[in-house]
Amino acid sequence: MLEIRAIHSYYGDSHVLQGVSLHIGEDESICLLGRNGAGKSTTMKSVMGFVPPREGTIRFRGEVISGLKPFEIVRRGIGYVPEDRRIFAELTVLENLEVAARKGGPGAGKWNLDAILEMFPLLTKLLKRQGGKLSGGEQQLLAIARALIGNPSLLLLDEPCEGLAPVIVEHLEEIILNLKREIPILIAEQNAHFALRVSDRGYVIEKGRIKHEGATADLRSNTEIQKRYLSV
Numbered sequence: 001m002l003e004i005r006a007i008h009s010y011y012g013d014s015h016v017l018q019g020v021s022l023h024i025g026e027d028e029s030i031c032l033l034g035r036n037g038a039g040k041s042t043t044m045k046s047v048m049g050f051v052p053p054r055e056g057t058i059r060f061r062g063e064v065i066s067g068l069k070p071f072e073i074v075r076r077g078i079g080y081v082p083e084d085r086r087i088f089a090e091l092t093v094l095e096n097l098e099v100a101a102r103k104g105g106p107g108a109g110k111w112n113l114d115a116i117l118e119m120f121p122l123l124t125k126l127l128k129r130q131g132g133k134l135s136g137g138e139q140q141l142l143a144i145a146r147a148l149i150g151n152p153s154l155l156l157l158d159e160p161c162e163g164l165a166p167v168i169v170e171h172l173e174e175i176i177l178n179l180k181r182e183i184p185i186l187i188a189e190q191n192a193h194f195a196l197r198v199s200d201r202g203y204v205i206e207k208g209r210i211k212h213e214g215a216t217a218d219l220r221s222n223t224e225i226q227k228r229y230l231s232v
């Protein structure tokens with residue numbers, strides 16, 4: 001599905017990703033774990049074409065996408081929820097969904113408004129509310145729903161738990177567990193407890209390099225890795 005091979009990404013002269021490789025299969029959900037500043041968001045931005053890697057390649061469904069523009073990458077079927085969510089504050093929830101809707105996208109094409117509201121029932125009573133008037137948790141749900149209604153075939157979620165109260169995180173966990181039956185997901189998280197509960201496999205990144213890769217069960221029981229690389 002997605003293969004990142006030895007990418008090097010920079011902000012100006014600052015060499016942030018130093019040979020990151022990872023892959024996601026058709027039927028799996030992956031997490032990218034690491035502390036603040038480790039390179040998680042830069043990895044996602046590199047996939048999306050916002051920070052194009054200077055070396056290495058990224059393939060999506062067998063085709064090279066590194067070098068394409070973000071809109072082309074979205075069009076090929078990668079849905080992206082950035083860290084700051086980017087909800088349109090002036091638009092209603094319904095309008096936020098409508099602007100992103102795409103019938104017969106590269107994914108299954110099943111995500112119309114009805115399917116979205118079935119997956120995110122909390123949004124139903126909020127359809128007429130302005131995006132800017134939603135709580136943080138509601139905004140996160142809307143951001144994920146908005147990515148999904150474009151009918152992608154892979155979903156990238158950057159720190160979905162950030163700033164959310166524990167009860168909202170629990171709700172989000174339920175949603176992501178349902179969602180991963182429908183679509184492969186790559187989650188970047190500092191919250192390893194959360195990410196390891198909703199993923200099949202995980203990578204640990206530090207200072208722009210992948211330090212460890214393993215099944216979530218192994219990462220969960222590996223206290224050495226947790227102490228060294230994660231804030232748990």
Ligand SMILES: Nc1ncnc2c1ncn2[C@@H]1O[C@H](COP(=O)(O)OP(=O)(O)O)[C@@H](O)[C@H]1O
Pocket residue numbers: 011014016034035036037038039040041042043
């Ligand atoms: N726009 C930017 N310009 C310069 N440096 C940046 C920028 N964004 C992130 N960085 C730096 O790149 C490194 C990785 O950041 P990031 O990928 O955001 O980490 P994470 O998402 O894991 O917290 C950090 O050292 C950060 O300071």
Ligand SMILES: [Mg+2]
Pocket residue numbers: 040041042083158159
């Ligand atoms: Mg980040």
